[in-house]
Amino acid sequence: xxxxxxxxxxxxTVDDTAVDRLPDELDxxxxxxxxxxxxxxxxxxxxxxxxxxxxxxxxxxxxxxLRLLRLDRDLVGxxxxxxxxxxxxxxxxxxxxxxxxxxxxxxxxxxxTVGRAHAWLWSExxxxxxxxxxxxxxxxxxxxxxxxxxxxxxxxxxx
Numbered sequence: 001x002x003x004x005x006x007x008x009x010x011x012x013t014v015d016d017t018a019v020d021r022l023p024d025e026l027d028x029x030x031x032x033x034x035x036x037x038x039x040x041x042x043x044x045x046x047x048x049x050x051x052x053x054x055x056x057x058x059x060x061x062x063x064x065x066l067r068l069l070r071l072d073r074d075l076v077g078x079x080x081x082x083x084x085x086x087x088x089x090x091x092x093x094x095x096x097x098x099x100x101x102x103x104x105x106x107x108x109x110x111x112x113t114v115g116r117a118h119a120w121l122w123s124e125x126x127x128x129x130x131x132x133x134x135x136x137x138x139x140x141x142x143x144x145x146x147x148x149x150x151x152x153x154x155x156x157x158x159x
Contacts, residue, residue, distance in 0.1 A: 001044065001045065001046070001047075001051070001139055002042055002043070002044050002051075002139065003042065003043055003044075003045065003048045003051045003052070003138075003139045003140065003141065004040070004041070004042045004138050004139070004140060005040075005041055005042070005043065005048075005051075005052050005055070005071060005140075005141065006038050006039065006040050006041075006071065006072040006074060007038065007039040007041070007056065007059075007068045007069070007070070007071060007072065008036050008037070008038060008068075008069045008070050008071070008072050009030070009037045009038070009039045009066055009067060009068050009069060010037055010067050010069060011063075011065040011066045011067040012030065012037070012063050012065055012066045013030075013037065014030050014031065014032065014037075016063070018062065018063045018064060018066075019063055021062050021063070022039070022041075022059065022062060022063065025058070025062055026041055026055065026058060026059060026062070027041070027042065028040065028041035028055075028059060029041075036072075038072060039059065039066075039068070041055055041059065042055075043055035047145070048139070048140070048141035048142065048145040048149070049141075049145050049148050049149055049152070052071070052141065052145075052149045053149065053152060053153075056068045056153065068153050069153065069154075070149075070150045070153060070154070071141060071146045071149055071150060073111070073121055073146065074121065074122040074123065074140070075111055075112075075114075075119040075120065075121065075122070076119065076120055076121075076122045076125060077114065077117050077118065077119055077120075078092045078093055078096070078117070078118070080122075081120070081125055084122075084136065085129065085134055095107050095128075096118070104131050104132070105128060105131060107125075107128055108120055108121070108124035108125055108127075108128055111124075121143060122140065123140035123141060123142060123143070123146075124142075124143065126138070126140060127142075
């Protein structure tokens with residue numbers, strides 16, 4: 001299965017010449033957003049943990065000094081969900097409150113709040129959308145897999 005990941009990284013910048021190898025070797029992109037360096041990448045594996053750790057090792061070999069700190073959680077609000085699904089904000093709000101598409105599993109619980117607005121893990125929203133044929137067609141790590149990947153990165157890959 002193919003999974004998509006966004007790692008929060010340091011030890012390399014978009015200006016480093018070694019980073020130029022990432023798109024060619026791994027179809028990976030290093031970018032900056034919100035003051036963080038992010039490595040967007042896809043990888044194949046039997047599960048998300050295997051896929052993430054495999055590609056993390058290869059990326060570190062390609063770019064000396066690159067440290068993969070953790071996975072970005074890809075938090076989304078109502079507006080972002082609406083944009084990603086090509087639906088209205090009202091439609092997304094109805095999903096979240098259970099007044100639409102509530103015939104199967106309930107909409108995921110929010111991960112937290114930003115100001116007064118809820119924020120969800122895109123991976124959980126996308127899994128819920130998959131039940132209704134509305135997902136983006138991409139596999140993402142689950143909450144449990146993200147936690148496991150982060151733990152392994154912290155304890156072994158960056159030591």
